[in-house]
Amino acid sequence: MLKSVIKNVILTGISVVVPPNAVSLLDDPTLYGGDEKQLKRVMKSSGFHTRRVIEDGKTASDLCEAAARHLFKDMNVDPTEIDALIFLSQTPDYHMPATACILQHKLGIKQESAAFDVNQGCAGYGYGLWLASMIANSGCKKVLLLVGDTSTKYTDMFKEHNSAPVFGDAGSATLLEYKENADPIYFDIGTDGSQFEAIMAQNGGFRNPPKPDMFYEDGSFKYKAQMDGLKVMEFTLSRVPESINSVLEGSGTSKDEIDYFVLHQANKFILQNIADNADIPLEKMPMETLSKYGNQSCTSIPGAICDALKDEVSTKKLKLCLSGFGIGLSWVSIVINTDKIYCSGIREL
Amino acid sequence: MKRSEFLENIIEVVEIENEVTESTVLADIKEWDSLAAVTTLALFNKKLGLKIPASELAKCTTVADLLDLGNSQYA
Numbered sequence: 001m002l003k004s005v006i007k008n009v010i011l012t013g014i015s016v017v018v019p020p021n022a023v024s025l026l027d028d029p030t031l032y033g034g035d036e037k038q039l040k041r042v043m044k045s046s047g048f049h050t051r052r053v054i055e056d057g058k059t060a061s062d063l064c065e066a067a068a069r070h071l072f073k074d075m076n077v078d079p080t081e082i083d084a085l086i087f088l089s090q091t092p093d094y095h096m097p098a099t100a101c102i103l104q105h106k107l108g109i110k111q112e113s114a115a116f117d118v119n120q121g122c123a124g125y126g127y128g129l130w131l132a133s134m135i136a137n138s139g140c141k142k143v144l145l146l147v148g149d150t151s152t153k154y155t156d157m158f159k160e161h162n163s164a165p166v167f168g169d170a171g172s173a174t175l176l177e178y179k180e181n182a183d184p185i186y187f188d189i190g191t192d193g194s195q196f197e198a199i200m201a202q203n204g205g206f207r208n209p210p211k212p213d214m215f216y217e218d219g220s221f222k223y224k225a226q227m228d229g230l231k232v233m234e235f236t237l238s239r240v241p242e243s244i245n246s247v248l249e250g251s252g253t254s255k256d257e258i259d260y261f262v263l264h265q266a267n268k269f270i271l272q273n274i275a276d277n278a279d280i281p282l283e284k285m286p287m288e289t290l291s292k293y294g295n296q297s298c299t300s301i302p303g304a305i306c307d308a309l310k311d312e313v314s315t316k317k318l319k320l321c322l323s324g325f326g327i328g329l330s331w332v333s334i335v336i337n338t339d340k341i342y343c344s345g346i347r348e349l
Numbered sequence: 350m351k352r353s354e355f356l357e358n359i360i361e362v363v364e365i366e367n368e369v370t371e372s373t374v375l376a377d378i379k380e381w382d383s384l385a386a387v388t389t390l391a392l393f394n395k396k397l398g399l400k401i402p403a404s405e406l407a408k409c410t411t412v413a414d415l416l417d418l419g420n421s422q423y424a
Contacts, residue, residue, distance in 0.1 A: 041364055
């Protein structure tokens with residue numbers, strides 16, 4: 001796998017914002033054709049219970065904007081100090097222009113700055129940290145990474161598959177800063193595009209542009225979003241433990257030295273199996289966030305940090321191993337040191 | 350682990366209620382869905398140390414076909 005080490009950069013703050021609307025799987029009597037026993041079996045194994053669903057007309061950039069405002073205010077950062085802004089999402093505001101440009105203006109970030117979008121999913125937070133760290137190390141003093149998704153908008157992911165909706169909406173803001181002699185950040189990155197069809201939304205791009213027959217009766221668009229659970233599970237079990245072990249080895253870190261392993265909150269079952277395969281103690285791996293907020297896609301790592309580790313990251317020096325994996329198929333594992341960073345917890349829009 | 354023990358494990362973890370024998374067709378098991386398949390994939394990995402490709406699992410028609418995937422590891 002690609003190994004990358006970035007020096008002279010520190011992560012100084014994280015904030016996360018979710019929509020106020022909490023929806024429980026138990027609220028929907030149509031799931032599994034009303035078979036409550038089957039639904040409870042799935043809930044027990046997957047860990048999903050409640051998720052946050054954004055209202056019509058609001059987007060991932062609204063969640064990220066709110067997260068950025070909390071971060072600026074609480075960390076006493078003037079937006080004009082930001083040299084680069086990355087917006088990472090699979091649910092941007094428009095096909096074009098890049099949502100990052102709109103956010104640059106809304107947030108009052110100076111014109112002498114870079115702003116661009118990245119299309120990534122569950123491995124996205126790692127990609128964002130990688131890019132933002134490189135930019136910070138290239139001479140920019142402060143880089144703002146905005147990572148968010150409103151995956152619940154891909155309504156047909158579960159509509160036609162007799163399965164329970166598991167995604168929750170969320171947006172995050174992370175600040176990375178240049179600091180000479182900061183501890184290096186270690187990355188292990190991989191891609192298997194041969195399995196691009198394992199998770200995808202086929203319609204609405206330029207390969208399959210919108211046509212009249214791509215709409216449901218209620219007017220919503222058939223993105224033809226789908227996930228091959230079996231393929232994704234097979235990928236996760238083989239690649240993720242390998243990637244975690246690889247980044248630990250590359251950084252010369254033992255499992256005992258890692259305070260927390262914060263993984264993409266795919267589902268409880270997957271997390272438990274990764275812990276088993278990679279020999280990670282369960283108490284070092286937060287996995288309750290998904291039951292409260294759903295699978296937050298690219299935002300699930302900052303989501304788990306803000307939900308489960310707020311006090312720990314705010315008051316202690318920690319060594320964290322992060323790992324995101326999913327659509328692409330893509331994976332990124334990281335070893336990063338944090339030192340009493342700002343952490344907002346999870347706030348509502 | 351014996352073949353019969355592994356079957357017991359599958360029945361327990363997938364929470365299969367009705368009686369299951371080696372000749373039972375997977376599609377006839379009420380609880381056999383994608384989650385059950387994923388659970389079984391993980392069981393092969395955890396209990397038998399086998400990384401079974403999803404495509405191999407998808408080829409199985411009966412419980413016996415499924416158990417055959419672990420043939421190299423049974424005691």
